[in-house]
Amino acid sequence: MTNITLTVNGKSVSRDIPDETLLSEFLREHLRLTGTHVGCDTSQCGACVVHVDGKAAKSCTTLAVALDGAQVTTIEGLANGDLHPMQEAFTEHHGLQCGFCTPGMIMASVDIVNRYKAEGRTLTEKAIRHELEGNICRCTGYHNIVKAVESAAAKM
Amino acid sequence: MSVARSLPHDAAALHVTGTARYVDDIPAPAGCLHLAFGLSNIAHGTLTALDLSAVRATPGVVAVFGPDDLSPMPDCSPSAHDEPLLGGPAISYLGQPIFLVVADSHLAARKAARLGQASYDEKPALLTIDAALAANSRFEDGPRIWEKGDAASAIAAAPHVVEGVMEIGGQEHFYLEGQAALALPQEGGDMVVQSSTQHPTEIQHKVADALGVPMHAVRVETRRMGGGFGGKESQGNALAIACALAARATGRPCKMRYDRDDDMVITGKRHDFSIAYRAGFDDEGRVAGVEFVQYARCGWAQDLSLPVADRAMLHADNAYELPTARIESHRLKTHTQSATAFRGFGGPQGMVGIERVMDHIAHHLGQDPLAVRRRNFYASGGDISAKKKAAGTTPYGMAVEDFELHEMVAALEGSSDYAARRAAVADWNAANPVLKKGLALTPVKFGISFTLTHLNQAGALVHVYQDGSIHLNHGGTEMGQGLFQKVAQVAASSFGVPMAAVKITATDTGKVPNTSATAASSGSDLNGMAVKVACDTIRDRIAAHLAETHQTVPRRVHFADGRVFVGDADLSFAEAARSAYEARISLSATGFYKTPKLDWDRIAGRGRPFFYFAYGAAVTEVVLDTLTGENRMLRCDILHDAGASLNPALDIGQVEGGFVQGAGWLTTEELVWDDSGRLRTHAPSTYKIPACSDRPAVFNVALWDGENSEETIYRSKAVGEPPLILGISALMALSDAVAACGAPYPALDAPATPERLLAAIDRVRA
Ligand code: FES
Ligand code: FES
Numbered sequence: 001m002t003n004i005t006l007t008v009n010g011k012s013v014s015r016d017i018p019d020e021t022l023l024s025e026f027l028r029e030h031l032r033l034t035g036t037h038v039g040c041d042t043s044q045c046g047a048c049v050v051h052v053d054g055k056a057a058k059s060c061t062t063l064a065v066a067l068d069g070a071q072v073t074t075i076e077g078l079a080n081g082d083l084h085p086m087q088e089a090f091t092e093h094h095g096l097q098c099g100f101c102t103p104g105m106i107m108a109s110v111d112i113v114n115r116y117k118a119e120g121r122t123l124t125e126k127a128i129r130h131e132l133e134g135n136i137c138r139c140t141g142y143h144n145i146v147k148a149v150e151s152a153a154a155k156m
Numbered sequence: 157m158s159v160a161r162s163l164p165h166d167a168a169a170l171h172v173t174g175t176a177r178y179v180d181d182i183p184a185p186a187g188c189l190h191l192a193f194g195l196s197n198i199a200h201g202t203l204t205a206l207d208l209s210a211v212r213a214t215p216g217v218v219a220v221f222g223p224d225d226l227s228p229m230p231d232c233s234p235s236a237h238d239e240p241l242l243g244g245p246a247i248s249y250l251g252q253p254i255f256l257v258v259a260d261s262h263l264a265a266r267k268a269a270r271l272g273q274a275s276y277d278e279k280p281a282l283l284t285i286d287a288a289l290a291a292n293s294r295f296e297d298g299p300r301i302w303e304k305g306d307a308a309s310a311i312a313a314a315p316h317v318v319e320g321v322m323e324i325g326g327q328e329h330f331y332l333e334g335q336a337a338l339a340l341p342q343e344g345g346d347m348v349v350q351s352s353t354q355h356p357t358e359i360q361h362k363v364a365d366a367l368g369v370p371m372h373a374v375r376v377e378t379r380r381m382g383g384g385f386g387g388k389e390s391q392g393n394a395l396a397i398a399c400a401l402a403a404r405a406t407g408r409p410c411k412m413r414y415d416r417d418d419d420m421v422i423t424g425k426r427h428d429f430s431i432a433y434r435a436g437f438d439d440e441g442r443v444a445g446v447e448f449v450q451y452a453r454c455g456w457a458q459d460l461s462l463p464v465a466d467r468a469m470l471h472a473d474n475a476y477e478l479p480t481a482r483i484e485s486h487r488l489k490t491h492t493q494s495a496t497a498f499r500g501f502g503g504p505q506g507m508v509g510i511e512r513v514m515d516h517i518a519h520h521l522g523q524d525p526l527a528v529r530r531r532n533f534y535a536s537g538g539d540i541s542a543k544k545k546a547a548g549t550t551p552y553g554m555a556v557e558d559f560e561l562h563e564m565v566a567a568l569e570g571s572s573d574y575a576a577r578r579a580a581v582a583d584w585n586a587a588n589p590v591l592k593k594g595l596a597l598t599p600v601k602f603g604i605s606f607t608l609t610h611l612n613q614a615g616a617l618v619h620v621y622q623d624g625s626i627h628l629n630h631g632g633t634e635m636g637q638g639l640f641q642k643v644a645q646v647a648a649s650s651f652g653v654p655m656a657a658v659k660i661t662a663t664d665t666g667k668v669p670n671t672s673a674t675a676a677s678s679g680s681d682l683n684g685m686a687v688k689v690a691c692d693t694i695r696d697r698i699a700a701h702l703a704e705t706h707q708t709v710p711r712r713v714h715f716a717d718g719r720v721f722v723g724d725a726d727l728s729f730a731e732a733a734r735s736a737y738e739a740r741i742s743l744s745a746t747g748f749y750k751t752p753k754l755d756w757d758r759i760a761g762r763g764r765p766f767f768y769f770a771y772g773a774a775v776t777e778v779v780l781d782t783l784t785g786e787n788r789m790l791r792c793d794i795l796h797d798a799g800a801s802l803n804p805a806l807d808i809g810q811v812e813g814g815f816v817q818g819a820g821w822l823t824t825e826e827l828v829w830d831d832s833g834r835l836r837t838h839a840p841s842t843y844k845i846p847a848c849s850d851r852p853a854v855f856n857v858a859l860w861d862g863e864n865s866e867e868t869i870y871r872s873k874a875v876g877e878p879p880l881i882l883g884i885s886a887l888m889a890l891s892d893a894v895a896a897c898g899a900p901y902p903a904l905d906a907p908a909t910p911e912r913l914l915a916a917i918d919r920v921r922a
Contacts, residue, residue: 025263034181035174037382039332040416044840047332075174087172091164094805097813098636099171100332100382106172132848136840138332138383139636140809141816142848143855 004068008033009077023059023067024048027074035075035103039136046135049104049111050074056111058134075103078110085155086110086148095148097139108135109149113156123153158648158655159870162805166634166641166660167380178382179336179352180413188338189218191398191412192265193253194272195421196243199281199833200491203244203254207273211257214271216264219405221256230366230397234358234390236295236458239494241366241397247276248456249491250833251421253394258402258410266415281491281833285430285451288488295458295487299449302469302761304551305480310445314436318516322433323905324505326453327426327498327821328837330845331635333382335392335423336413339399345369347400349376353392354384354633355673360665366397367404371665374400379662384635385817386497389673390459391423420838424496425827427452427464431509433516441517441528445480448472448509452502454487455494461487463607464495464502466758470552470607470765471506475561475599476514476532477548483761491833497675499817500877503602504884508822508906511598511884515891519901524578525888526569526597533599534559537865553762558865560771561599564795568597571856572775572793581777585896592782593790594893597775598885602878603766604677605751607758611672612751612767614682618647618690620698620743624730626651626658631671632683633663637876638806639679645802646684646869650691652715653729668746677770677874680802682749684869690747697743698736705735753866768866770873772796774815774882776852780893782917785910787890789819789852794882796857799864799873811857811879818883820846822906823890897921 005014008031015030027033027050036059039047043061050059051073078084086106089095096102112131116123128149129142137145170176194211196203203223211220223229223244233239243252255272259265282288311317337359338350347367351359356376364371376396381388395412402410414422432449450468454461469483514532518525534556535545547555569575574597581593606612616630628647634640640660647658665671672682698720699713708723715721720732727735736743756765774794780787794815798807824844828836837843863871887908894902894913898920905912 028181032183033174034177037178037333039334039382040840042416042839042841045332075172079173083172090172091168094162094164094809096165096168096171096636097638097809098332098381098383099165099167099176100178100636102171103174129849129851136330136332136845136847138330138385138817138845139813141812141814141846141855142851143812143857144809146848 002065004065006067006070006072008072009074017064019065021064023062023064026064027059033074033076037100037103039100046108047101047104049107051107051111056108075107078106084110086152089148089152093144093148093151095140095145101135101137105135105137105145108132109152113153125150158645159802160800161645162803163641163645163655165638165806166644176380178333178380179338179350182338182350184338184411185340185409188409188411189258189260189402189406190262190265191402191410192257192269193422194255194257194269196247196250196252196254197274198247198276198278199250199283201247201276201278203247203274204277205275206244206255208255210271210273211268214264214268216259216261217257217268218260219258219402223254230401232362232393232397233457234393234460239457241394249493251493251835253422256398258406283490283492283829283833285453285488288490289451289486293489295454295461295489300469300485301482302552303482304478307445307447307480307482310480311434311436311447314444315438316520317434317436318520319434320516320903322431322509322512324429324431324508325907326428326495326827327825328420328827328843329385329387329425329498331381331383331385331387334414334416334419335388335395337392337395337399338409338411339396339403340409341403341407346373347403349374349396349400351376351378351392351396352381352388353378354388354635354675355390356633356663356665357671358390358673359392359396362393363396363400367400375664375666377662377664378633381633381635385499386501386675387423389497389675391496417838421835424455424459424494426498427454427461427495427502427505429468429505433509433513435513435517437517440531441521441523442531443476443478446478446513447482449484450506450509451486451488453490453492453495455490455492457494459494459496461495464497466607468502468506470603471503472510473550474507474510475534475601476510477534478551481551483551492829499880501676504818504881507881508884511888515888516901519895526574529599530565533561536562554764554766556769558768560797560862561601561773564771564797564860565597565599565773568773568775568793568795574775577777590782592780592893592896593777594780594889594891594896595775595777596885596888596892597773598888600772600878600881602770602881604681604768604770604874605754605766606672606676606678607756607765609754609756612678612682612754613672614686614749615668615671616683616686616690616747617667618687618694618745618747620694620733622734622737624657624728624733626653627661628658628687629661629664629667630683630687631663631668632679633674635674637679637810638803639674639683641806642680642802643684643687646688647691650688650695651729653718677876677878679876680872681868681874685749686747688747688869689749690745693745693747694743697741698732701736701739701741702732768864770797770875770878772878772882774885776885776889778886778889778893780890780913782897785913787913789886791854792852793856795860796879797860797862797873798875799862799868800871801859802870802872804859807859807875808857810875812855814879815882816846816851818880819886822883822887823908826907826909894920
């Protein structure tokens with residue numbers, strides 16, 4: 001057992017947890033933030049993406065004890081009063097069907113747009129497709145997801 | 157009217173904020189236990205000993221059940237009572253559950269499940285179609301055979317003949333949310349089950365059987381699934397039964413979810429097929445007769461294999477009128493996962509067979525495959541109603557009266573610029589020795605209805621509360637397809653109220669009983685109609701009441717824009733509901749619907765199994781690197797028929813997703829078993845699902861502007877399964893690219909992985 005203190009969605013949380021606790025498990029089981037989904041447990045589907053210190057991370061393969069002092073944002077913490085432009089765009093452009101991939105897609109997409117903006121690069125359609133390689137969606141065929149990211153990027 | 161509008165998915169706001177709940181997200185009561193299965197390590201044999209002492213000794217383990225601890229052994233089968241919850245003594249596939257661990261955490265249960273010590277008397281396993289055929293290992297006594305005319309004589313008399321065999325691989329569903337169930341024990345031995353299932357009634361039935369209680373003692377609720385695709389029609393039974401048994405034994409809530417690897421190793425997939433064909437045709441490619449022998453690898457248990465194999469036979473014609481045909485179907489029993497429902501339910505495999513025949517004929521004659529396909533189309537529905545042509549009949553004797561593909565294909569040919577691109581592809585291939593392009597247009601005609609006729613029924617329950625808000629419930633389940641939203645649009649239209657007035661509620665066997673699986677694309681057809689009946693009943697009661705109080709007649713009462721207009725008076729829907737309540741009018745109603753016109757004899761292979769057909773067509777262009785077999789889809793244009801769509805945005809989403817899933821099945825998604833029967837592709841690391849960059853660079857999808865000629869809900873058409881089959885165009889485009897490498901026919905098998913493409917290139921270059 002190790003005590004960790006970290007900030008999740010703006011709130012400080014402190015817990016004693018077994019050392020092998022994965023971040024996904026910590027969020028889902030200990031904090032009951034079940035918007036972070038687990039689709040593969042092996043870092044391949046992207047359903048579990050959250051932000052750690054502002055960068056996208058796959059929470060199914062991140063150990064929670066390694067994050068003492070970190071800032072974690074999950075899908076539940078993305079909206080700041082109003083929906084985030086990415087959340088609005090996924091709704092408006094029908095970028096979801098079963099919705100299971102959606103939280104991870106949105107968190108990954110926000111990170112992509114932020115990175116490109118910070119580096120002053122233009123986010124092309126091709127770049128979006130390439131950047132989203134690590135997020136599987138079995139339902140939509142991705143077309144509307146790419147449209148949503150393009151539209152949100154213009155507003156972010 | 158709320159119908160025919162592109163509203164977002166009903167739960168979009170919940171999904172984008174991470175607050176939509178799947179089974180594993182439902183807050184479980186304190187003391188909830190977690191389950192995992194221990195799995196067999198051999199594909200076929202006898203379990204001679206099972207030492208579970210290390211499992212029992214693992215910290216956190218509360219109970220362990222082996223095959224000897226359950227008597228009678230519960231059955232999980234949706235059909236033939238041939239699926240014991242736990243294998244043993246007979247072991248039927250590698251990955252079969254043989255014991256059940258109940259522990260205080262998911263991880264503890266999984267870890268303990270690895271510690272069982274099993275000894276086996278191993279026997280040779282039948283893993284392939286050939287092995288099963290040689291051993292005559294099959295479901296049903298012998299092959300099922302349907303015939304139209306004398307195909308053998310027609311082929312013998314035809315000027316040209318092609319023949320061949322095609323392998324078509326299976327497909328893993330990879331619903332992003334794995335199988336999951338949660339059982340909550342109630343007073344008096346009752347059980348409530350939350351299940352990620354397309355078929356709550358089946359879960360209720362199987363859990364009741366396993367517990368030895370009547371169905372009324374079990375209630376099953378399903379709010380949503382994180383994808384289903386057929387994989388949650390029967391494959392959730394084992395988890396629900398296991399949870400219910402453990403909940404009864406321990407008195408505590410019990411939850412089970414399969415991790416991805418377990419899910420892929422334990423559950424059934426799409427049937428892989430081998431199809432042998434022989435076709436006779438004239439100089440124009442017009443078919444005189446076809447013979448198909450379809451071999452389906454069904455796995456260890458019957459599950460839904462008989463109707464799946466039937467549907468493959470029923471789609472052996474796809475869009476083509478076959479003057480004579482003989483279709484023979486073998487349902488082979490092997491020591492592998494029990495193949496199950498998967499979007500299209502055997503139909504896609506049957507259609508790949510005839511599309512291969514069309515492609516082969518065109519290649520043989522050196523003609524454009526589209527021209528050959530067209531010459532073989534059924535007569536146009538327009539020509540039939542104008543009495544210019546007689547309706548053709550399918551090999552099972554059903555008249556095809558609503559055929560739209562002449563018009564749809566002409567429109568798509570124009571919008572996709574097919575002719576110019578065909579020429580451009582030829583020019584490119586003449587100039588480029590390494591990168592070859594291919595282009596193909598393939599049509600889809602898919603029969604809508606369950607072929608087990610009694611399943612074509614649905615129920616609904618609707619309440620209007622005195623404040624005018626509406627509670628909507630029906631037997632369909634939501635797996636992302638947007639069914640709940642479409643049906644809510646129907647309800648809102650009936651009452652003339654805004655969507656916000658309608659509360660969509662979880663599928664619940666306590667509200668609507670005896671439902672069919674949400675399958676066969678029938679969800680909105682069946683449930684939309686049942687809901688409309690219920691809503692119209694209540695609306696008519698309100699109208700009769702208001703007519704009386706306002707001294708007019710019911711037909712002068714109108715419901716629109718959240719208001720009710722009675723003659724010259726005008727009140728809000730809430731006021732109308734309140735008035736009816738105070739007049740002691742019932743504001744609750746059930747609705748029921750059964751599909752008309754069906755009449756089907758599956759043994760004879762005669763009759764009308766389908767209410768109507770759904771149509772579509774796709775043109776796909778690919779580029780293939782002939783040195784590596786790597787390839788890309790450059791462009792895809794689709795025109796799909798959703799009738800008068802209830803929600804065009806949701807329907808287009810189904811078409812896009814279906815196409816990508818179908819193209820994945822036929823190109824990158826390869827399942828590999830080793831010689832011991834172990835599935836080697838049991839995670840996304842080894843099993844290649846289309847990713848974001850795999851979809852076509854240019855992707856134009858449109859809905860055909862038409863309406864269903866049959867009286868379906870607002871004249872819409874089912875749209876769940878048919879678009880998957882548009883993916884055949886990707887396979888045929890690859891075949892076309894390979895054909896550019898040499899004279900012989902490519903005879904490309906599916907999935908057309910780079911390895912298979914290279915082998916085909918070698919063949920045509922030889
Ligand atoms: S669950 Fe983390 S990547 Fe799939
Ligand atoms: S919406 Fe179902 S996996 Fe993406």
